[in-house]
Amino acid sequence: MDSYDIDGFGMLESPKPPYNTNPKPTSPQPGPSEAPTSPEPAGAPEIPPVEVGNPVQQTSTSVIGNNNETAGGDLDKSFYKTDLRGAVITTPEFVEQLARAGVQGRNGRGIQDPEALERLADKYVAPPQLLGETPDGEHDTAFQILTSRKVLFLGAPARDCGQLSAALRLGQELRQEEDARLIVREELMDPSLRLHHDGLLVEHEPAAVIIDLRGASENDLQTVRRSLVEFSSDLWRYESYLILIIPPGSERSFEDSFPDRVHLLQQPPALKVFASHVGRPDAHELVISAEAEGQLEEMWPPKIKAIADAVRDGTDRGEQPLQAIQRALEREASDLPSELRKEILTKQQENDPEWLAMLLAVSLLEGAPPQHIARASDQLLLHNKIRPPEEIPPLLRPSPYTRLLRLPDNWFDIGRRELLPSGFGKQVLRHFWREHPDVQESLLTWFGELPRSMREFERGELEQIADRAAELAAEGGSKIAVSLAIEWATTNSGTESGGLQTSTSQSARYRRSVAVRLLTTTATDSSLGRDVRQQLWDWSRDGNADRKLLAAEVCAGLGEAFPRMALTRLKHLANGENTDVRAAVLRAVRQIGTEIGASRFLRYLSEWFHRASPARLSVISESVSSVLTDHAENIDTDAATSFWHHALDTMPPEDLRMLLESWLRAATTLRPDERTCMVEPIVQATDCTPLRIAHVDYASRFGRPSLDMSSLRNDPVAELVDQLWTRLDEVDPVWTSE
Incomplete structure (x- = not known):
């Protein structure tokens, strides 16, 4: 998008x-x-x-x-x-046919991978005054504001000037220069999100937190202003940083409220940005030969990257590099919507709805097989109450490939089934939506029906x-x-x-x-x-x-x-009783736990205990057991202790039993000399309080009034239970005071 x-x-x-x-x-x-x-x-x-x-x-x-x-x-x-x-049997091909979630396809969002940050930082072209020191030394760079104030408001002249990428590069600079432990992550502005250390900051896990406020409401911005003073002091305590991307034009209001914390993003050298993306050693010579320096210098990095991508795409199609950059710049300067508007009007006057439907179908399914595009086109015709070609006798019906040949080759690559230039497909759909409001309803109906009526789509x-x-x-x-x-x-x-x-x-x-x-x-x-x-x-x-x-x-x-x-959201979904929903919630929680790691998973899951229903507590136990079985060796002691603090404070003894058994059984997957790291957080979470110790003791009997250890002789969990009891006795004030 x-x-x-x-x-x-x-x-x-x-x-x-x-x-x-x-x-x-x-x-x-x-x-x-x-x-x-x-x-x-x-x-x-x-x-x-x-x-x-x-x-x-x-x-x-x-x-x-x-x-x-x-x-x-x-x-x-x-x-x-x-x-x-x-x-009916489900085959692996069907599972592969399903669409995948889109967020992972758009890198650079959420929690950052440190290695990816390092690789990508090598390609980043920093604009003036973002990193290092300013030439005159009179103004602080964005990086200097962050290190001295812990808070940075990052603005830009327009909405899409590369603000998020600049924020990520600052986060990587903090990791390199200030603290290698730093976690760089983006948080989304939700109604439930408040600038408060609970939920945003974690003990012993320094972070550079990025929040994009460009789509925030005025109420959101007011909430940020009100809570930032207290949150700033929390940042020092948690050794963390906050980068807020603010809406264009709001720099003055934030500067008035928070002096010396606002940085307005500047344009980096255009030739360097182009060279970093086009991937050619002769990038500078190419720009000079095309006499394109002035045109590129007026662009911000997102647009320059689009030009570089078009050049790479053109050369891949067999164009000469100079021709490719000239064509890319001509398209950027030309009015493609105007050309499209004229062509649409011509086809309407010629009463040629099939051409228009085929154009829309191609824009929706670029790269798809011809028969899929043709079928989608026919369905769009039906939604516009037009008789599609498939109702013609088969021998008289043009093939899907032949029908596609009607689209002009300067707009359409028949080999790849893609509109030209790259990205034009998006413009076609958006153009129809903007300028032909009468077709909006049929477009939405068409979109909604396609996955129901065409079951042969690929992923x-x-x-x-x-x-x-x-x-x-x-x-x-x-x-x-x-x-x-x-x-x-x-x-x-x-x-x-x-x-x-x-x-x-x-x-x-x-x-x-x-x-x-x-x-x-x-x-x-x-x-x-x-x-x-x-x-x-x-x-x-x-x-x-x-x-x-x-x-x-x-x-x-x-x-x-x-x-x-x-x-x-999964926390609330876990309260439901529908078996399909519950299974999906459990799969989701397990997947997230595996993806983000056991320690971080336990920190986030600690919030689930408050007013937890039996169904939610069951999800906690099952997901913890599943995640820890494969990742128990990586648990941070502080995270585990905090998790058990919440469990002992909120869970009834009967529910605690299920969680404790899951935890100890996961511990048996470790080597014998590593299992203590799983027992000790439970002991520390009791805070040597007799009531908490009693709860753990009761839960560790797994529903038996008294536990005969011989009944678990062949069960490796018996050794851990015995170790847990020994440690509980050692910290129990009733015994230690005698």
Whole structure:
């Protein structure tokens, strides 16, 4: 989406759709279809969990067999198979066909990977007065403000000048120059977010916290102003820093309230930014030969990067480098919307709706097989009450490939099935939305129906549908993203049960994956994100089963980058009793715990104990057991002790038993000499208080009035229980006072 920074830091570009780029038309592969009203198959098997937040994505989702690439699978590798009884079996190809959550495709958000920060910092071209010292020494750089004040307000002349990337580069500079332990992370501005050390700062975990206020309301900004004074003192105590990206034009008001803490971003040298992205040793000579220095100098890094990407794309297509940069700059200077407007008017006057529908279908499904684009075009025609070509007798019907050839080659690459220049597809859809309001309703209906009526889409196509929907939401507001997500996630089971039930059938998972992609993309957008996150919050507390299940899977996709935000919503979702929702919540929590590490997971999960229902406590126990079984050796003692403090303060003894047993069984996966690190935090959390010691003692008997250790002779947990009792006796004031 346009609101993401794409600049000299190179962190926020959307991934190219992983489609087949074979210029030969592919053959359609029949796949199972589901009419909009058909029920999910009764007793459909549970689909294996999809790695929603997995940042490692394959380059292609097509299935290769018999030397043919098909749209969905080969004749012997269909997405659905049946056993001897005719029951539907989920195949790995179907799981791969599902769309993936979008947040991981947009790097540079949430918690940062230190190694990635180091690599990307090498490419970043710092603007004047961001790092180091100023030439005159009279004004502090942004980095100097941070180190001396702990707080920085980062502004820029316009909305998209690379503010987030500059903030990340400052965070990396802090790690290099001030504290290598520093965690660089972005937090999202939520109604529940307050500038307070609880939730934002962690003992023994110094952080550079980045909050983007560009989409914040005036109430949000007032909240920040009111709470910042106290929070600033907390930053010193926690050895942490705060970078606030402020809306353009607000620098004066923040400077008046917080003198000497505001920095206005400047433009870095344009030639250096271009060279860092185009990846050519002759980048400077190329710009000089094209006489493009003046044009580039007027641009901010996101736009320069777009030019560099267009040059790389052109040379990949066989253009000479000089021709490629000239064409890229000409397109930037030309009025593509004006050319598009004229062409649309011509086709309307010629009464050629098929050309217009094909253009929109290509813009939605760039890179997809021709038959998919043609079918989508036909459906759009139907939504506009126009007879599609498929109703013509088959022998008279042009092939999908032939129909695509009608698009002009200066706009359309038939081999790649992509509009030219790169990014023009987004402009086509947004142009229609802006200038043809009469088609908005049919466009949304078309978007909503496609995942229901076309079951043979590959993962990349589903993801592009979601991403294009996000582009429309950027034009029409968050309600578009929310309504489409609801459309895709609604199941017949949910409708027929009045919202009490949901479905995990293949068809339901297929559609819901697109909704997950859409919401994980828009939930982190600086303009749309607040409303989308509020909707997820509302569903987590009072939504029907379909929407709760959708919210849980969205939180799984967001959790690695934004664990606080995701786990806050999962905490409320964990109170529900629906088995499908509960299973999704447990998968999400386990996934997040594995992604962010055991110690950080325990710190975030400590907030779950307050007023916890039995269902939520059960999720705590099961998720902790699962995460610690694989990562117990990496637990920080302070994090574990704090976690057990919360548990002992809030959990009834019976519920405490389940958590303690899970914890000790996870400890048995460690070497015998390492298991003490799992027992000691429990002991320290008692604070030598007799009541807490009694609770731990009772819970460690696992429901027995007295524990006969011989009954657990072959169970490795028995040794840990004995060790725990010994340590409890050593700290019990009743015994130590005698």
